[in-house]
Every structure is written in structure tokens, then in C-alpha cells.
Amino acid sequence: MIPYEIAKVLRSITYPDSDVERMVYRARAVADGVVLEGKPELFRLLVDTVAAESNFELNRRCRKRLDDASAAVVDALNRAQANAQLLGGPTGSIRLRDATPDDLEGVLTLWRIADVEPTHTDDVECLTRLLDRDRFALLIAEADGQIVGTVICGWDGWRGSIYRLAVAPTHRRTGVARTLVAAGEDRLRSFGAVRLAAVVTETSPAAFGFWTAAGWERQSNRARFVKG
Ligand SMILES: CC(C)(COP(=O)(O)OP(=O)(O)OC[C@H]1O[C@@H](n2cnc3c(N)ncnc32)[C@H](O)[C@@H]1OP(=O)(O)O)[C@@H](O)C(=O)NCCC(=O)NCCS
Structure with missing residues (x-):
């Protein structure tokens, strides 16, 4: 409305x-x-x-x-x-929505609680830049008004990239990550993305377990080079 x-x-x-x-x-x-x-x-x-x-x-x-x-x-x-209640089943009380600037502190708190590998871009300024660039890039899962999951879905016109998948320890193994990634994939595909990539922490068995269960393939013949 x-x-x-x-x-x-x-x-x-x-x-x-x-x-x-x-x-x-x-x-x-x-x-x-x-x-x-x-x-x-x-x-x-x-x-x-x-x-x-x-x-x-x-x-x-x-x-x-x-x-x-x-x-x-x-x-x-x-x-x-x-x-909108998006899904039934085990994630019945979970709602997905786009993050707004008011959510950013809460998102950073969740990342700390979820123990995601910290980076020097984990701050409100960088997240604000992300939302300024693409208001639909950060999807959050909420339960009873609390942020319990996040995923960043970036679309640059060439590839769809997924980052910062994180779920609160209290809500793990209930399908929250699966729901977030499915919604993120739908979103990226609707923009025209054909090939999707996710940056996955190599030392995390949970992350590997998740991406394998979600039907994604590990690419063995590529390494990631970074700067900054
Ligand atoms: C990885 C993570 C996002 C998974 O979130 P989740 O909401 O618990 O995952 P889901 O409930 O959607 O799990 C879906 C499937 O993934 C697999 N999976 C999830 N967690 C797993 C674990 N710890 N070990 C092995 N497999 C796992 C299972 O097959 C699971 O299905 P099942 O519960 O029916 O067996 C969560 O553990 C997390 O936030 N970890 C810390 C941050 C992190 O590592 N993020 C990923 C960065 S790439």
C-alpha cells in the first residue's frame, strides 16, 4: 500500500x-x-x-x-x-524480508553471535553502502521480531554472488539457511543471473555440510584472489 x-x-x-x-x-x-x-x-x-x-x-x-x-x-x-508468512513447516514462524538501514546494527550483532568469520567490512558504513547500491541485496530471516538469519545476494549483471549466510545458533538445523538461500537464488535468477557462486569458509564443517546438502558443487580448480 x-x-x-x-x-x-x-x-x-x-x-x-x-x-x-x-x-x-x-x-x-x-x-x-x-x-x-x-x-x-x-x-x-x-x-x-x-x-x-x-x-x-x-x-x-x-x-x-x-x-x-x-x-x-x-x-x-x-x-x-x-x-507475509513465507513458509510453513519447520520454519513456520520465520519471516523473510529485505533489510533496511534500521536493521544493520542487528545484522552485525547476529554475525557476532553466529560466529561468522569477521572481516574488516563488517560495519554499518559498509552495509549502508551495500543497501545504497542495491536495496534488495541483504535478506534477513526474523523470528518474533529478532533477526535470526542473513544472506547477502549480490547481482553485478554477470554473476550472482552469495555472502554472509549466517543463522543464530538457537535456530540452526530448522531450515532457516535453506530458506534464505532458496529465496536468494530465486531473487538472483529473477534478475537474470545464470551462474551463482558462494564464498564458503573452508574450515567450517557446518558450511560445507550446508552447501553440499543444498546441492551446490565445490569448484576444485579455482582459487580466490582478493585485494583490500
Ligand atoms: C552453516 C549455517 C548457515 C547453516 O544454517 P542452518 O539454518 O542450521 O542450516 P539448515 O537448517 O538450513 O540446514 C540444511 C541442511 O544443511 C546441512 N547442515 C546444516 N548444518 C550442518 C552442520 N553443522 N553439519 C553438517 N551438515 C549441516 C544438513 O544437511 C541440513 O539438513 P538437515 O538439518 O535436515 O540434516 C549455520 O550453521 C551457520 O550460521 N554457521 C556459522 C556461519 C557459517 O559458517 N556460515 C556459512 C558461511 S559460508
């Missing part, structure tokens, strides 16, 4: 993707606003289109209207996802 004035801004834009255009024009007016209905990937395309429009807009006031519209769509989507 988005406010009427935001829906009006969205309708002022030309969309290269016909499904997104259809979603915007088929939005239903209800008592408190306008309901947009569509798959999460259409919302991503919508936000990207509004952001591109804003980048080309020279008038400062118009640019602000576009930025506000894009922020309102992201907020609405996050609220909808938080309210």
Missing part, C-alpha cells in the same frame, strides 16, 4: 518494462491509499526505473519527488514482506 500522491508520481513515469507498467496502472485505490500488486522482482525493477528517472532529472524538486516515491515503494514492500 502506498499513498495516493506516490501513486500519482509513479504514473508520471514511462516504464521500459511492460509488466512493471501494468503493475503501476492496475494499482487499486482503497480507503487509505493505493495497493500495488506484483512479484518482488517487479518492485525491484520499479524502484530501479524510478531511481534512473531521478538521476536524469535536472529539477531539484522533481528529483526529490521521485526519490520520495522510490523510498515509499521500498518501505511498502518491506512492510508487506514482514507481514
Whole structure:
């Protein structure tokens, strides 16, 4: 659900993707606003289109209207996802949603609790940069309002990359990682990613057990070179 004035801004834009255009024009007016209905990937395309429009807009006031519209769509989507029960079964009380800037401290806390291998990019500044670059890159699993799992799904237009899969010790072996990775894979594939890669801690039997069980293959003839 988005406010009427935001829906009006969205309708002022030309969309290269016909499904997104259809979603915007088929939005239903209800008592408190306008309901947009569509798959999460259409919302991503919508936000990207509004952001591109804003980048080309020279008038400062118009640019602000576009930025506000894009922020309102992201907020609405996050609220909808938080309210949606995604799966039944053992992870029945787990909800998946996109992380927002308000979640970042909680995400760092989870990484400490989950004992993921620390890196010098584990801070709010770096995570904020990630979300600024791609608002849909950090997926979190929540149980009773607590962050109990994370995964970063990066799409650079060439490969889909998965990082920072972590689950709180209290919620392990209940399918949280499987759920997060499945959702991340769906998301990356919906953007067009054909080949996916995950950076996996070599010394972690849990990580190896997980990726093997999830049907991923270890690549034996490649090494990872890093800088920075
Ligand atoms: C690895 C990790 C993410 C797995 O999370 P999880 O939510 O417990 O995993 P799931 O419940 O979805 O497990 C799915 C399957 O993976 C395999 N698996 C998970 N944990 C395992 C372990 N400790 N040892 C062996 N296999 C394991 C099992 O086959 C499991 O299915 P099963 O429980 O029906 O046997 C979690 O242990 C963790 O956060 N570890 C610390 C951080 C880390 O190593 N992250 C990975 C970096 S690449």
C-alpha cells in the first residue's frame, strides 16, 4: 500500500518494462491509499526505473519527488514482506524480508553471535553502502521480531554472488539457511543471473555440510584472489 500522491508520481513515469507498467496502472485505490500488486522482482525493477528517472532529472524538486516515491515503494514492500508468512513447516514462524538501514546494527550483532568469520567490512558504513547500491541485496530471516538469519545476494549483471549466510545458533538445523538461500537464488535468477557462486569458509564443517546438502558443487580448480 502506498499513498495516493506516490501513486500519482509513479504514473508520471514511462516504464521500459511492460509488466512493471501494468503493475503501476492496475494499482487499486482503497480507503487509505493505493495497493500495488506484483512479484518482488517487479518492485525491484520499479524502484530501479524510478531511481534512473531521478538521476536524469535536472529539477531539484522533481528529483526529490521521485526519490520520495522510490523510498515509499521500498518501505511498502518491506512492510508487506514482514507481514507475509513465507513458509510453513519447520520454519513456520520465520519471516523473510529485505533489510533496511534500521536493521544493520542487528545484522552485525547476529554475525557476532553466529560466529561468522569477521572481516574488516563488517560495519554499518559498509552495509549502508551495500543497501545504497542495491536495496534488495541483504535478506534477513526474523523470528518474533529478532533477526535470526542473513544472506547477502549480490547481482553485478554477470554473476550472482552469495555472502554472509549466517543463522543464530538457537535456530540452526530448522531450515532457516535453506530458506534464505532458496529465496536468494530465486531473487538472483529473477534478475537474470545464470551462474551463482558462494564464498564458503573452508574450515567450517557446518558450511560445507550446508552447501553440499543444498546441492551446490565445490569448484576444485579455482582459487580466490582478493585485494583490500
Ligand atoms: C552453516 C549455517 C548457515 C547453516 O544454517 P542452518 O539454518 O542450521 O542450516 P539448515 O537448517 O538450513 O540446514 C540444511 C541442511 O544443511 C546441512 N547442515 C546444516 N548444518 C550442518 C552442520 N553443522 N553439519 C553438517 N551438515 C549441516 C544438513 O544437511 C541440513 O539438513 P538437515 O538439518 O535436515 O540434516 C549455520 O550453521 C551457520 O550460521 N554457521 C556459522 C556461519 C557459517 O559458517 N556460515 C556459512 C558461511 S559460508
